[in-house]
Every structure is written in structure tokens, then in C-alpha cells.
Amino acid sequence: MFKYLSKDLPASVVVFFVALPLCLGIALASGAPPFAGMIAGIIGGIVVGSLSGSQIGVSGPAAGLAAIVMTAITTMGYGDFLVAVVIGGVIQILFGIGRLGIIGYFFPSSVIKGMLTGIGIIIILKQIPHFFGMDEDPEGDFAFLQLDGENTLTELLKAFNALISGNISMGATLAAIIAMAILLLWSNVLSNKGKIFTLIQGPLVAVAVGIIFYLFTKDSSLAITQDHLVKVPVPQDFDSFLGQFSFPNFASIGKTEVWITGFTIALVASLETLLCVEATDKLDPEKNVTPTNRELFAQGTGNIMSGMIGGLPITQVIVRSSANIQSGGKTKLSAIIHGFFLLIAVILIPTLLNKIPLSVLAAILFIVGFKLAKPSTFKQMFSLGWKQWVPFIVTILGIIFKDLLWGIGIGLVVGIFITLIKSFQNSHFLHKEGEDVNDGKIKMTLAEEVTFFNKATILKELDKIPENSVLELDVTKTVYLDNDIIEILEDFSHKAKDRNITINLISQRGNVTNPESFVEFFKLDYKAKKLPLSDF
Template identity: 75%
Template sequence: MFKSLKSDFPASIVVFFVALPLCLGIALASGAPLFSGLIAGIIGGIVVGFLSGSQIGVSGPAAGLAAIVLTAITALGGWENFLVAVVLGGAIQIVFGLLRLGIIGYYFPSSVIKGMLTGIGIIIILKQIPYFFGIDKNPEGDFAFLQVDGENTLTELLKTLNALLSGNFDKGATIIALIAMAILILWSNVLSKKGKFFQLVQGPLVAVVAGIVYFFITRDSSLALSGDHLVSVPVPESLSDMKSLLAFPNFEVITRGDVILTGFTIALVASLETLLCVEATDKLDPHKRVTPTNRELLAQGTGNMISGFIGGLPITQVIVRSSANIQSGGQTKASAIIHGFLLLISVLTIPQVLNYIPLSVLAAILFIVGYKLAKPSTFKAMYNGGWMQFVPFIVTVLGIVFMDLLKGIGLGLAVGIFIVLYRSFQNSHFLHKEGEDVDDGKIKMTLAEEVTFFNKGAILKELDRVPENSILELDVRNTRYLDNDIIEILEDFALKAKERQIDIKLYSERGIVENPESFIEFFKLRKKGKAS
């Protein structure tokens, strides 16, 4: 786990600085005690990090559950009663894992997953604009269109524009945000290629240090930052104060129907959000590793039970932190675990120092994360992939930006299913596999005439079972429609096959393709409709 520590430790620092304000913001958006967000972040990093099979996923308090938590705390009669629902939700997630329901995530088309990533990237950028200019003084971590203070994304942007035009923005916050942005771009595009020092010391850490230095240098000037524009971590004065920040569930209400229903709702929504994030992070993983989804549900369920027992928010795998981890060079689960320990150590030892970090600097860091998720090239690639890829993608993006995460995904999935049903109206689809393991080490897999994303889970399972040092003969001579999701799976498998010493022979109407490079090139042509 620690073999890539030189890459994982710098990445964990970036994830730590991304996670810190989000833990606090999501707690605020949920109407929960601020410390509950930090507890969930610590448990998500350390406990879930150890138990999870994901190498690059990072877990913590879930923005997608903020609305549910906000309503449930009042409906159930208080925070301690709600914590019982969190514990129950975790136990139900463990049952989901034991029932092997993790495969559900594979039934979402890649156009919807990419739309989810892009939509979240846009939301991150839009939500951080007010903080960048020091205008919004109410940090909230929810990624829904509506905000906790009654405003929405559009009205907040209009307020920001008016403030900029009238000059009523915080010039100090803006200056340090611009400096941080310049550091991040310079570090990423120039300095990181100049030597090992600039690879070990990451740009976000330098930007945060610059922000703290700026706070002290300008404290007595007209460009000083006020406390409203700084991170706000609870500061316990003693051990007894630390204990007072913890809360424990009131198990006297465990048999109430509304508590049980809330627990099931948390389990269902948290599991779905986690499985979608797993699917998305696996696509972002440079090594194309596949996360065991049932194990992930077991890990998340355990994390939620522990978080609920000590006063924390519900936990899911979180795409913002996971993508920041990947973009910063994280290689193994060590980065997620270390980030959890960094949260714990910082809360116990240096909460005062953390409270000197400007929110506008963190906004600059999240700008970069958001841009990497929502690059213009992604829109171009999806458009070039044809209307069957682009329509679910853009519907998902718009749904997430203008409504919320789960509604956007639901709309995109509905459109994707409609398109598949439209395509399947004339042709049936199925997966037909021939030949199990034989003495000569050859395995033959024949794809059917119609193969869609419904077959994704089955194909992934069969490819994962191909043993090392074997020969896979893949026959697509009779395949007339091969879904883009299946093509991506086969391309990813071609890359992994090198590491597993698996030789691939592809039988098509044009002949036999034997080397991985030609294999991938064939499917690139297949995407464009230029290969038989």
C-alpha cells in the first residue's frame, strides 16, 4: 500500500486542503454541528480507506445527502435521534454488500458518468466564484443548484457581478486568490517539469502557505482579510471541550418507523452515490483498475456505522476529493488514509493555524479541480461520439447544474435507457461466450450481434476472470452494434492485459488483430464507424 508514498503523500496534502472546507461546508449545508463534518471526513479517510478496495477513491461527508440530512434532523426530533438513522443506514449498506448488490453501478452508461463528472466540475467552478472574490461569507459545500442561505447559483453569480461592477468586493481576498491561481498554473505547467523538488512539494500546498503569509503580512493594511473569509474549524480549549464536540446516538428511538425509514433512505442514496463515484473514478484511474463494488459497500457501511456512533455525518465516496487525488498523482489508497490522519492531527494540534487559511485560496484550488473535470475537450469528444452519446451526456450535465446530483443522473439514465430501447426495438442483444479454460491456455469469447451497456457487468466479470499468461481469442465478426461503453471496456482491458501477460487475438471481418496497439486502434475506428 505504501510503495508509491512519494506520489501518495503530496496527493494526500492536496486532498486534505480540498476536504477541509468541504467537510465544514457540508455540515453547515446539512444543518448539523460543524464538527460532525470533520468526524465524517476523518472516518472516511482512515476507516473506509483501509477497508475499501478502491486505490484512488476518497470518502467523506456527502453533498448529495445534505438535503436529506437537513430535513431528517428536524423530522426525527434532534441530532442524537438522527445519528441512530446513520448507524442503521450503515448496517443496511453492509447487508447490501453481503447480498452482492454492488453490480448496480455497472448499469449506468458512460455518457451519464461523464456527464456527472462534467456537471460536478461546472458546479464546483460556479460555486467558488463568490469565494474567489470574497463576497459570499457563508461557506457551504452542497453541489445542488439551491444554496443553504436561500439563494441559488444564478442569483449568487449575479450578486457577484454587481459587486464587481460596483467595486464592493473584497480586494484582499481577490488578490491572494489571483496569486494562488498563478502559483497553481505555474507549478502545474512549468515548475513540475523542472525537478523532483517541484514534484514532491505540490502547488496547492505552496498556494495555501502563501495565503497564510498574506494574511499576516496584510493584517493591519487596507487589503487585510477579515475572519469571514477564512476557514472556520472548531477550536477546543481542553480535552473536555473536545469531548463536548462529540455526540452519541439516542438508541431509545431505534424501533421508530420514521427512524428506520430514514436509515434505509440514507443507505440507498449513499450506496447509489458511492457506486456512481466508483464507476467515475475507475474511468479516471490511469491504471484502469476495477474497484470491487461489493467490498466498497461493506467499507462504506462500516464507516457510516462508526461515524454515526461518534456524532458524524453520513459518508460516501466523493468524486471531488477522488478526482483531486487522481489529478495530484495519487497512486494507492495510502493517499486517502494519510489525508484522514492529516485531518485528525490538524484538528487536534493546529486548529488555530487552519483558521488562517483564506477561503479564496481554496476556491482557486477547486477552480483547477473543476476545470480538469469539465474540460471543453470533453464536450467536443462527446459531440463527436454521436447523438446517442451526446444527448444523455448533456441532459445529465444540465440536470446536475440546474437541479441536483441525483436528479441529473436520473434524467441522464432515463434518456440513455430510452435510446437503448430505441436501438433494441429492431435487434435483440446478448452476450455469448464460448470455451472455458482449456489445456492450451486459450479462451474464446464471441460477442453477439447486439452488445449494449446492459452487458457491461457481465463482460467486465468475464474479462476479469481471464487468467494470467493465457490467450484470449475475441470474435467480433458477427457483431453489428457494439456500444461505446463496451468499446471502452475492451480498450481498458487491452492496456491491463500487458501487465497480466495476456495475449489477445481479435477476429474481425477484416482479419486477425494480435498486438494491443492495433487492438486499441481497431476500436477507435469502430467508434467512428470506420471498422467492420
């Protein structure tokens, strides 16, 4: 785990600065004490990070649960709510034991990519007001409707009007521009100039400069107000620090509403985690596959511990996970170290953290959001045809104008509807033809039509193929192959090289061994079969 410490340590610093305002903001958006968000972030990093099988996933409090948490706290009280969090953790462990982690594989690739892009866009939209020192809403409020009665678009309109009229916070804006310049200079120029610029990450320098800017301008016309600084709870002494912890009221464990809330938390947190796992595995340059049942066990354990000491529910979170990947994180050590950074910061330097301008953190999140929502992604999805494009766009719009879970749900419904249309044309299944352990040859034949419903079966079969084998993949009868399956084969081809597995493709246009690109291969195969590329 310490093999890539030189990469994991700088990545953990970036994740720490991304996670810090999100932990506090999500707590406020949930109607919980700010310290509750910090507890969830610390346990999500240290405990869940240690138990998880994900190499690059980062866990913490999630904005997707904010509405559920706020309703529960308001109706039941905080002590009863913590009991529900503990119950939710136990149910998640049972989900893992029951091997329900496979659920995440039944979401089409177009929806997962739409989720990543939608989150990237919403991050950018939500940070624009903070960039100009205009928005006092919690940093973690990623829903369309906000706590102050505004929504994403009205906040942007207010920021635009303020920009036109010159009523923006000049100090916050200037600090954000300086931070953005540092980040771009670091990533595009300095990172290639020496090892020191990869060990010391640009976000760390941007935050340090932001603190210095605040200290030097606090008595000038460029002063940044307290409303636009990080707000970490500052205990006066050790007793007041301990007083920030809350504990479950187990006397309420027999209440029906506590159990209903616990099951709701378990279900939503598990779904959000599994979707994030699927998304981060796609972003992972190493193409690691996270064991989903183990992930549910890790998340459940984390939620039990978080609920026991007053923390919010925990899920794996795509914003922190993608920041980890983009910063070069290689192993779970980066997630664990970020958790320790949160713990140390809360205990030792809360006063210093409260001098960080939110506009500087907005600049960091701008970069994260842009890398998730690159224009090239839209071009790629459009080129794959309407069956990929429509669920992709619908998911994005749902996330922007409602919230994460609604967007994913609507995208999934549209994806299933499109798949059902195709299913009327041909039956679809995957079957395997004989396995001779003596000669090491395995033959797998794809049906006429294979869709994302077959992802779990195909992944399972491919993972069972032993090293030093020869896989004969017969696609001569295949007339429709979902892009999800092509991506699985593409990822497997990278692993096959490490496991010394030879792939022989049998197709209408002849046999090909270890193709360089499955995408290009199937395009040529479709031409050989005289099938319309619109079905590809």
C-alpha cells in the first residue's frame, strides 16, 4: 500500500481541501451540527478507506442524503436519528453478506457517464457564486432548490447581475482568480519542470496563498467577510471538544419510524455508493474492479461507527473520488491519509482553517468539475448514437434540475425503455460453450443481441478465466452489441496482457488475435456484416 506514497500523499492533500468545505456544508444542508459532517468525513477516510476494496474511492457525508437526514432530524430528534444511522449501517452489512453489491452493474454506461458529467456541471454552476463571493448557502448543497428559497439558476442570475453592476466581493474574486492562475500554471507548466512540483500540489499552494491574501487584506477595501470563509467549529478547551460529540438514544430503538428511516438510509446510501463505485472504476486509469459486496460491508461499518459518535451517514462520494484520481492517487492510502488530515485539522488548526476563503476552494472545485464534464465527453457520447446519447443527456438534466438520485432514476428508466425497444427485435443472452482445462482453450459465444443487462454475467465469466489461457470469442451471430459490453471487453484486454491470456476474436470478417481496439474491430465487423453503423 505504501508503494505509491509519493503519489498518494499529494493526492490526499487535494482531497482534504475538497472534502473540508463539503463535510461542513453537507452538515448545514442536512440541519445537523457542522462537527457531524467532520466526523463522517474522518470515519469515511480512515475506517471505510481501510476496509474498502476500492483503490481510489473516497467516502464521506453525501449531499444526496441531505433531504432524508434533515427530515429525520426534524421529526425524530438527533438522538433517535443517530439510532437510525446505526441501524442503516447494520442493514448495509447484511446487504453485503447477501451479495447485493451486484445491483450497481445493472445501470447502463450512458447513465453512469451522465452522472459523472452532470455532477461536474452542477459543481461548476454551484461554485460560480462562491467564486465571486456572492453565495452564503452551504458549500455542500448540490440540489437545484436551496435552503434560502433560491435555486441554482436564480443564484447564477444574482451573481451575473452583481458582476455587471460591480457589486461582487472584489477581495473574494481576486483571491479566486489568483488561485485559478496558480492551479493552471501548476498543472500545465510547473508539473513538468521538476519532482518538487508533483510532490507539492497546486491546490495546497493556492490555499496557502489564499490565507496570506486574507490576512494581508482584512483591513482594506479587499477584505473578505467571515460569511465567505471556511467555518470549522473551534473548541475552547478539551471538554468543549468532547462536547461536540453526540450519542444515539437507544431507548427509541423500538420505534417504527426509526427503523423505516434506518432502512431508507441503508437503501439510498448503498445505491449511491454502488453507482459511485461503478463511476470511479470507469475513471480509474488502472482499470481496477472494486469488490462491491466488500464495499457495502465497509460502508456499513463506517455508518455504525459514525452513528455511534454523532456523525452523518456515509457513502462513497464521486466529487472526492474524482479529485483523488485527477490528483494522481494510486491506492487507498490517499483516502486514509485525507481522513487523518481532517482529524488533525479539527483538533490542532481549526482557527487557521477558518481563514481559507471559500472562493479559493471554489477555484479548486472548478477544475474538478471541468475534468468531469469535458466537452469531449459530449462529442464521444453523441458519436455513439441516440441509444447512448438520450439516456446520457436525460441523466444530466435530471441531476441539474432536480438532484443526483432523481437524475440517475430518470436516466435509468429511459435507458431501460430504449433497451426494451431493441429487445423486441432480437432475444439477448450470453452463453458459454465447453471448457477444456487440458488445452487451456475457452470458447465463449455472444448471442445475436447483448445489452448492459448482461454486464454482471460477462464480468463474472471473464474474471473466472485462468491465467495462461486462450479465449475464443465468437461474435459471428452478433447483430447488436451494447457499448457497455465493448467497454468491458476493452478493459479485459488490458488485464489479459498481465494474466497472459490470448484473445482470439471469431467474426464475420475473419479471426483476429488480441485486437488493439475492440471499438474499431466491431466497427469493421459491422461493415462486414452489412449492418447499419447506427446500430453499433
